[in-house]
Amino acid sequence: MSNLDQIAKLAGFSKATVSRVLNQSPHVSHETRTKILKIMQEMDYVPNRNAISLSKGQTLQIGIITSTINEIVLAFLDSFVEIAGQYSFQTIIYTSGEDKKKELQAFEDLKRKRIDALVIISCVNDTDLLSTYCKYGPIVSWQRMEHTAIRSVAMDQYEGYMLALQHLIQKGYTRIANAFGRPSSINTQSRQRAYEHIMSEHNLPILQHWNHSSIYNIRDGEQVVRDLLQRRDEFPEAILCANDYVAVGILCEARRQSLSVPEDLAIIGFDNTELAHTMGITTVQNPIMGQAQNAFFMLSPQLIGRQMELHSLEYSLIERTTT
Numbered sequence: 498m499s500n501l502d503q504i505a506k507l508a509g510f511s512k513a514t515v516s517r518v519l520n521q522s523p524h525v526s527h528e529t530r531t532k533i534l535k536i537m538q539e540m541d542y543v544p545n546r547n548a549i550s551l552s553k554g555q556t557l558q559i560g561i562i563t564s565t566i567n568e569i570v571l572a573f574l575d576s577f578v579e580i581a582g583q584y585s586f587q588t589i590i591y592t593s594g595e596d597k598k599k600e601l602q603a604f605e606d607l608k609r610k611r612i613d614a615l616v617i618i619s620c621v622n623d624t625d626l627l628s629t630y631c632k633y634g635p636i637v638s639w640q641r642m643e644h645t646a647i648r649s650v651a652m653d654q655y656e657g658y659m660l661a662l663q664h665l666i667q668k669g670y671t672r673i674a675n676a677f678g679r680p681s682s683i684n685t686q687s688r689q690r691a692y693e694h695i696m697s698e699h700n701l702p703i704l705q706h707w708n709h710s711s712i713y714n715i716r717d718g719e720q721v722v723r724d725l726l727q728r729r730d731e732f733p734e735a736i737l738c739a740n741d742y743v744a745v746g747i748l749c750e751a752r753r754q755s756l757s758v759p760e761d762l763a764i765i766g767f768d769n770t771e772l773a774h775t776m777g778i779t780t781v782q783n784p785i786m787g788q789a790q791n792a793f794f795m796l797s798p799q800l801i802g803r804q805m806e807l808h809s810l811e812y813s814l815i816e817r818t819t820t
Contacts, residue, residue, distance in 0.1 A: 500542055501515050501516070504533065504536050507540075508529075508533050514533070555613050555800070557585055558586065558587050559587070559589070559613060559615070559616060559796070560588070560589045560591055560603045560612040560614070560615045560616070561577065561589070561590050561615075561618060562600060562603040562615065562616070562617050562618065562619075563590070563592055563593070563618035563619050564592070564593050564600075564619045564620070564621065565592065566590075566592060568770060568772075569740060569770070569785070570618055572768075572786070572789075573618060573639060573785050573788065574590070575789075576785065576790060577616065577789040577793060580789070580793045584801055586613075586800065591603040593620070593621070595621045597622050600621060600622055601622060604630040607630055607633050607634045613634060613799075614634050615634065615636045615637075616636075616639070616792050616796075617638035617640055619639075619640050620638075624642055624647065627644070627647065628644045628646035631646050631647065635795075635796045635798075635800070637649070637650060637792045637795045637796055638650070639651055639789070639792060640682075640683075641653075641683040642683075643683070648795055650791040650792045650795065651684075651788065652783075652784075652811075654684045654687045654688055654691075655688070655690060657767065657783065657812035658687070658692065659695060660813070661781050662691060662692065662695045662737070664765070664779070664814050664816070664820065665765065665820065668763070668820055670734045671699075671701050672702060672733045672734040672735070673692075673696065673701070673707075673735045673736070673737065674707035674708060674733035674736040675688070675692055675709065676718065676721050676739055676743050676747065677689065677708065677709065677710045677739055678710075678711070678713060678739035679713075680711060685710070688737075692737075704731060706728065707736075709724065712738070712743050713742075713743065714742050714743065714746065715749070716746060718742070718747040718749075719749065720746075721743070721747055721750075722746075722750040722751055722754060722756075723750065723754075726754060732762075734762065734763060735764070735765070736762065736763070736764055737765050737767075738764065740766060740767050740768050740770075741766035741772055741773040741778060741780055742766075742772065743766070744764050744767075745766075745772055747762075748764055748776060748778060748819060759819050763819060763820045764779065764819040764820070765780060765781070765820060766778045766779070766781070767783060768782075769782040769815050773815075777818040779814070779815065779817045779819045780817070781813070781814055781815070782813040782814070782815050783812065784808075784810045784811075787810045788810065790808060791808055794806070794808075795807070
């Protein structure tokens, strides 16, 4: 007699009912589910994951592709892994290091049914190529996509950047610099548009040597301050950063250079990480957790057979001591 037969006999239910409990079917009463789970616990029964996968026609695994893992990516990963786990899905992390061939391995695994769905955090392959894999399973992206076949949970950072710019101008800052991220990304382009729009609207100066690109981390932020100090006659009053880690680097180097923050240089980060809270950095609250949950919700029709309602998300400004 199999373990499932024994559990069914002890519980007084059919083997099909026991299977429904194992597969987390909603068509089982709370009392029945509780009784069967208690017997499973007493028997120290561990379900065979492969058997469950075969019965469902799913691997119960979701792939996540990212070029690298940093603190901001980890925030997304933690939230997605948690919500996926609530529905019995495990995750496989593919790190590509921006290698196009390594990146495509994740998409090939989707094609070969080794995973049920794929989440893109960041990718470098052409989106026209990646979109051809949509026929093999659901794909959703946190990176903003130009191709409409791949749905994205990303928010338009134009809105968040506008909040930061409006805050600085209301505070009386008029000479504003930028530390942008990857030049080719849609997020960077949105931030540039927001900056040029609001600066022009207020007849404020836009000087190219105040703008830096490919600025990603603390060390990059430190270098930005050193570069800006090369032209003290045209030193900005404030700087907006690609993320909070860049803001930390700028803050620390400004202090080393005997600059007073925010009197000599105001600083605004982006994302509202714990580090920004610890360092007292004004920043834009980026609801990363909600976007990660929305990524799973977008996949839900194909994964669990029902559409889940997406969170309504928006940016907000968190004012601290650097402005």
